[in-house]
Amino acid sequence: MRAADLLLLVVLAFPGAAWAADVPTMPWWIWPIALFAVTFVLGIVAILSGIGGGVLFVPFVGGFFPFHVDFVRGAALLLALSGALAASPALLRNGLASLRVTMPLALAGSVGSISGAMIGLALPAAVVNTTLGAVVLLIATYMMRAELSERPRGGLADAWSAALGLHGVFHDAAAGDKFDWNVHRTPAGLAAFGGIGLMGGMFGLGAGWANVPALNLLMGVPLKLAVGTSGLAISIINSAAAWVYIDRGAVLPVLAVPSILGIMVGARIGGRMLRTAHASTVRRLVLASLFVAGGRALAKGLGIWN
Amino acid sequence: MQTEREHPTAEDLIYARWLDFFTRLGFAALVASFLIYTTGIISPAIPLAELPRYWGLPIAQYVAATGTPTGWGWVLHLGKSDLLNLVGVSILGSVTIVCYVRMLMHYLRVRERAFAAICIAQLLLLILAASGLLQPGR
Numbered sequence: 277m278r279a280a281d282l283l284l285l286v287v288l289a290f291p292g293a294a295w296a297a298d299v300p301t302m303p304w305w306i307w308p309i310a311l312f313a314v315t316f317v318l319g320i321v322a323i324l325s326g327i328g329g330g331v332l333f334v335p336f337v338g339g340f341f342p343f344h345v346d347f348v349r350g351a352a353l354l355l356a357l358s359g360a361l362a363a364s365p366a367l368l369r370n371g372l373a374s375l376r377v378t379m380p381l382a383l384a385g386s387v388g389s390i391s392g393a394m395i396g397l398a399l400p401a402a403v404v405n406t407t408l409g410a411v412v413l414l415i416a417t418y419m420m421r422a423e424l425s426e427r428p429r430g431g432l433a434d435a436w437s438a439a440l441g442l443h444g445v446f447h448d449a450a451a452g453d454k455f456d457w458n459v460h461r462t463p464a465g466l467a468a469f470g471g472i473g474l475m476g477g478m479f480g481l482g483a484g485w486a487n488v489p490a491l492n493l494l495m496g497v498p499l500k501l502a503v504g505t506s507g508l509a510i511s512i513i514n515s516a517a518a519w520v521y522i523d524r525g526a527v528l529p530v531l532a533v534p535s536i537l538g539i540m541v542g543a544r545i546g547g548r549m550l551r552t553a554h555a556s557t558v559r560r561l562v563l564a565s566l567f568v569a570g571g572r573a574l575a576k577g578l579g580i581w582n
Numbered sequence: 583m584q585t586e587r588e589h590p591t592a593e594d595l596i597y598a599r600w601l602d603f604f605t606r607l608g609f610a611a612l613v614a615s616f617l618i619y620t621t622g623i624i625s626p627a628i629p630l631a632e633l634p635r636y637w638g639l640p641i642a643q644y645v646a647a648t649g650t651p652t653g654w655g656w657v658l659h660l661g662k663s664d665l666l667n668l669v670g671v672s673i674l675g676s677v678t679i680v681c682y683v684r685m686l687m688h689y690l691r692v693r694e695r696a697f698a699a700i701c702i703a704q705l706l707l708l709i710l711a712a713s714g715l716l717q718p719g720r
Contacts, residue, residue, distance in 0.1 A: 344638050346644075347637060362609070368595065368598035376587075386704060386707050511601075515675055515678040516707060523714040525641060529615075529664050533612055536671075536674075
């Protein structure tokens with residue numbers, strides 16, 4: 277499937293959901309079907325772009341579907357977790373993710389995400405929607421300006437990176453390229469993942485949008501390896517936050533299960549497409565989606581468009 | 583001097599194998615329980631037709647209005663098809679725990695103490711989160 281086809285699916289799926297949200301008399305079964313269709317597309321886009329499904333799911337489903345944002349965030353964490361779980365075995369086997377780089381960062385991220393989930397569930401819905409909208413718009417603006425590097429210039433490994441052996445040889449099958457890389461600025465990377473985890477847990481965002489720049493720009497991990505490693509990190513970090521939502525009863529099967537199934541099927545396809553996908557097309561698609569979804573969440577939170 | 587490490591490494595492949603198996607297991611449980619739920623083979627705690635009355639409520643009001651169990655309380659109500667879905671959800675939430683136990687054994691065997699310590703810290707954190715002891719309020 278080409279990226280243009282994905283864009284068409286997104287454009288077709290979301291106005292349908294928006295229309296449906298205005299019709300409270302719709303039978304219950306419309307919602308699982310609509311959710312499956314939307315999350316199937318999100319699953320492909322999330323893995324190709326490395327942003328995680330939650331950052332698109334929360335503003336879109338929170339904005340255009342009738343569920344309370346508490347359930348949407350619970351479902352978002354579970355679907356981002358599921359998408360990452362589904363894609364990670366293929367990413368690891370294809371050499372597109374590093375468990376060794378992931379583990380220390382996921383530990384810092386998990387501390388942040390559990391704290392974020394606790395805070396998020398204690399906040400009123402209007403505050404969550406307003407802050408979420410602002411955060412998503414900031415993410416989109418940041419992503420527009422950030423220039424990720426396919427092949428970062430090798431910096432010196434710091435003491436932590438050297439001690440943990442965070443280095444390797446990356447083989448880019450699509451470009452036919454092979455080069456050495458090593459992680460630098462590990463303490464700053466750990467702090468970044470702690471902060472990203474906090475926001476992810478608070479808003480139910482997958483946090484790949486921030487993981488990838490942190491790994492690539494801050495720590496010097498090659499872009500494709502950063503995307504895959506971000507997915508693996510999400511599978512660990514979101515496990516921690518998801519349990520807080522499960523324990524609280526914030527998992528609505530009719531919302532969460534079709535979303536999880538959709539994202540898992542989409543993510544499997546996305547994982548296979550990652551080796552040959554054109555990053556720039558996916559990036560433009562994600563940016564457009566983020567601006568729409570962030571604007572909707574902000575308008576809902578401020579009571580401009582309910 | 584650094585040793586050359588090309589991915590996938592042996593540890594990547596061990597983790598991938600365990601991750602794949604338990605994710606498939608969780609996925610299968612989720613599909614089966616959702617089919618049971620939506621086809622009405624077993625009755626749910628909250629009838630599907632009534633659910634739209636509640637799904638717009640904040641979580642605290644939803645729990646109060648429907649009597650939905652919190653923490654691990656759902657385990658006592660697996661005869662209700664909506665709560666049965668939490669079996670698959672819990673397996674997916676536990677996949678990382680199982681994989682980390684496997685990796686802990688691996689790192690202990692190859693004497694990578696730093697990574698064994700990271701595994702133990704991550705496991706403690708995940709078990710704390712899953713325990714139901716962390717209860718935020720609103």
